[in-house]
Amino acid sequence: MSGRMDVLIVEDEVLLAMDIEAMVEDSGHTVLAGATCVEEVKALPRDINPQLALVDVHLAHGSSGFDACRIIQQRWPDALVVFVTANASKIPNDFLGAHGVIAKPFSHAGVISTLKYLAEGVFDPPPTLARPASFQPSPHLRQRWVG
Amino acid sequence: MTGSPTRPGEPLAVYEIEGLSGDPELERLVRFAAELCGCPTALVSLVDETHQRFVAKVGLQANETPRSMSFCAHAMVENCVMEVPDARLDPRFCDNPLVTGAPHIRFYAGAPLVSPQGAPLGSVCVISPEPRVALSDHQRSGLTVLADAVMSRLEARRVLLTKQAWEEAAEADPAASEKRFRVLADAMPQMVWSTRPDGYHDYYNARWYEFTGARPGDTEGNGWNGQFHPDDQAHAWDLWRRSLETGEPYEVEYRLRRFDGQYRWTLGRALPIRDEHGKITRWFGTCTEIHEQRLLSEDKDLVSRELSHRIKNIFQVIGSMIRLSSRGEPTLKAYGLKLSEQVTALGRAYDYVRVQEGTSAMTLQGMLREVFGAYNMNGVERVRIHGEEVFLSEHVMTPLALTFHELATNAAKYGALTSSTGTIDLTITRHDDLLQFEWEESGSLVLHSTERRGFGSELIAASIERQLGGRFTREWLPTGLKATATIPFVEDGAV
Numbered sequence: 001m002s003g004r005m006d007v008l009i010v011e012d013e014v015l016l017a018m019d020i021e022a023m024v025e026d027s028g029h030t031v032l033a034g035a036t037c038v039e040e041v042k043a044l045p046r047d048i049n050p051q052l053a054l055v056d057v058h059l060a061h062g063s064s065g066f067d068a069c070r071i072i073q074q075r076w077p078d079a080l081v082v083f084v085t086a087n088a089s090k091i092p093n094d095f096l097g098a099h100g101v102i103a104k105p106f107s108h109a110g111v112i113s114t115l116k117y118l119a120e121g122v123f124d125p126p127p128t129l130a131r132p133a134s135f136q137p138s139p140h141l142r143q144r145w146v147g
Numbered sequence: 148m149t150g151s152p153t154r155p156g157e158p159l160a161v162y163e164i165e166g167l168s169g170d171p172e173l174e175r176l177v178r179f180a181a182e183l184c185g186c187p188t189a190l191v192s193l194v195d196e197t198h199q200r201f202v203a204k205v206g207l208q209a210n211e212t213p214r215s216m217s218f219c220a221h222a223m224v225e226n227c228v229m230e231v232p233d234a235r236l237d238p239r240f241c242d243n244p245l246v247t248g249a250p251h252i253r254f255y256a257g258a259p260l261v262s263p264q265g266a267p268l269g270s271v272c273v274i275s276p277e278p279r280v281a282l283s284d285h286q287r288s289g290l291t292v293l294a295d296a297v298m299s300r301l302e303a304r305r306v307l308l309t310k311q312a313w314e315e316a317a318e319a320d321p322a323a324s325e326k327r328f329r330v331l332a333d334a335m336p337q338m339v340w341s342t343r344p345d346g347y348h349d350y351y352n353a354r355w356y357e358f359t360g361a362r363p364g365d366t367e368g369n370g371w372n373g374q375f376h377p378d379d380q381a382h383a384w385d386l387w388r389r390s391l392e393t394g395e396p397y398e399v400e401y402r403l404r405r406f407d408g409q410y411r412w413t414l415g416r417a418l419p420i421r422d423e424h425g426k427i428t429r430w431f432g433t434c435t436e437i438h439e440q441r442l443l444s445e446d447k448d449l450v451s452r453e454l455s456h457r458i459k460n461i462f463q464v465i466g467s468m469i470r471l472s473s474r475g476e477p478t479l480k481a482y483g484l485k486l487s488e489q490v491t492a493l494g495r496a497y498d499y500v501r502v503q504e505g506t507s508a509m510t511l512q513g514m515l516r517e518v519f520g521a522y523n524m525n526g527v528e529r530v531r532i533h534g535e536e537v538f539l540s541e542h543v544m545t546p547l548a549l550t551f552h553e554l555a556t557n558a559a560k561y562g563a564l565t566s567s568t569g570t571i572d573l574t575i576t577r578h579d580d581l582l583q584f585e586w587e588e589s590g591s592l593v594l595h596s597t598e599r600r601g602f603g604s605e606l607i608a609a610s611i612e613r614q615l616g617g618r619f620t621r622e623w624l625p626t627g628l629k630a631t632a633t634i635p636f637v638e639d640g641a642v
Contacts, residue, residue, distance in 0.1 A: 013460075013463075013464060015464055015467045015468055015471065016463060016464065016467050018467070018471055019466075019467030019468075019470055019471055022470070022471065022474055086455075086456045086457075086459035086460050086463065087452070087456045089452075103495075104459050104460060104463045104494075105459055105460075105462040105463035105466055105490070105491045105494035105495065106463065106466075106491065107466075107487075107488050107491040107492075107521055108470060108484050108487060108488060109488065109521060110521055130524040132521075132523075132524075133520040133521055133522070133523035133524075134520070134521060
């Protein structure tokens with residue numbers, strides 16, 4: 001165990017949010033807060049310090065995970081932002097500064113191994129674990145961790 | 148002079164007999180016929196629907212008579228020389244004005260003139276105002292020889308005329324074919340254009356001017372590009388320049404400005420015309436408006452992407468629900484995880500649905516890679532796929548996705564994927580109407596070589612044998628599991 005991450009979950013589908021939360025906690029990390037839309041992301045307490053945000057692209061009330069990503073990056077510049085989406089092709093080439101994507105439908109094994117890989121990258125970069133197939137890093141993260 | 152020209156379509160028309168009057172060769176032939184047969188009058192008489200015309204004659208003033216008075220019209224349908232010893236005694240001719248009046252025909256002998264195609268054209272005849280018993284055999288065969296000579300003369304003329312017409316047409320061809328082309332091009336519903344070999348546009352049909360509202364001359368040369376949407380101009384130029392350089396057909400889709408300023412999606416195509424040395428002499432091109440079709444297909448793509456997104460979300464929700472509901476139940480947790488992973492594998496397979504011409508076909512290897520993707524390490528494939536790439540319909544794809552998910556899961560638990568060095572080779576081969584999958588594990592110790600008849604095995608048997616009507620066998624070799632599935636093959640939506 002390389003370390004315990006504090007995680008934000010931005011997902012409008014309650015079942016999925018709960019499922020992700022369970023997997024995060026089963027992996028030994030902590031869920032700090034959840035949000036279902038951009039407004040809720042804005043309303044998150046400012047005194048928290050997440051290392052990882054898992055962000056769905058289609059959020060409640062027609063809001064976009066891309067906007068949520070921008071807010072998170074402004075507020076917590078060091079946090080890793082990973083999109084979780086069934087429509088990965090809609091993500092711009094530069095990932096808007098985000099660090100990667102997990103495709104839906106995700107598997108339990110896929111999420112667990114991704115969390116392990118990211119935790120190692122957060123606390124002891126670059127990660128020595130093999131990058132799981134379920135996680136696609138953004139070009140800039142790939143460069144940062146692979147060189 | 149003869150009268151009205153022979154009507155087109157008559158067998159005589161091809162000889163243009165109007166130009167034969169006074170033909171010296173025919174004149175010589177009729178003079179000889181008269182001498183041979185001892186008759187004052189000899190004629191080459193050609194018969195059309197209404198008249199007989201005397202294109203060569205001796206001993207007669209008239210140039211033609213109505214067909215009704217013609218002896219030759221009778222002679223020409225015979226297959227030998229027709230002789231009339233005394234016309235006054237022949238019921239066919241006794242009241243003929245040429246008998247009752249001048250030139251008071253009594254004796255007539257005519258040899259038929261028949262075209263190479265077998266059409267009776269007229270006769271070579273001799274006429275006397277004195278009745279006669281008959282021609283001698285020598286005279287009769289001589290008249291036949293003369294008829295053949297006349298026919299040769301007529302045929303020579305026809306050949307000459309055809310040759311002249313061909314040469315004239317060839318000489319006049321540039322203008323004539325250009326004119327024909329313009330008439331045709333203007334009648335087309337498409338826009339048509341043509342350029343010099345260097346790509347300079349020097350012709351557009353009426354439809355182009357009608358559609359674009361451009362004035363003639365506006366789009367000469369390179370002016371066409373200005374009619375394109377600014378975002379499409381560079382692309383079209385690139386492709387056009389490449390076609391001009393290579394001579395390859397030009398094909399491009401762009402938005403073309405209509406007369407009302409609206410941009411409409413258009414398909415542009417052009418082909419080069421080459422001379423006998425292979426050198427390009429012109430380019431001919433068309434523009435076809437495809438605006439509605441293009442918007443429709445964009446809509447379809449959007450719907451298809453949206454549908455795929457929703458389907459994947461549904462699978463995601465089901466998978467999550469199973470995991471969550473089994474999480475708090477220690478006895479169900481492992482089962483829930485396994486079931487949710489199966490659902491996920493199915494959901495992933497849907498990524499490979501392709502909507503094509505009304506059928507949804509999937510690429511087999513794409514689907515399999517998705518299913519096996521979860522086992523890749525650092526981007527290296529643990530399950531290597533070899534062989535055929537085919538398109539299969541969804542109803543075949545789903546049982547295959549379940550089968551190979553099951554095999555991969557088992558390999559991760561008991562087989563080649565339990566260690567980092569093990570690999571699996573999946574070889575797909577097609578034998579006529581069968582598709583065969585060979586699954587070979589290697590590089591890892593075989594932990595369980597006894598067959599477990601769990602749900603996984605049942606699922607595979609049900610998928611391959613019951614649903615797809617195929618066969619599934621497996622054996623444990625020292626190197627690892629070897630499984631073979633064979634299913635009937637029906638390709639779907641082939642590209």
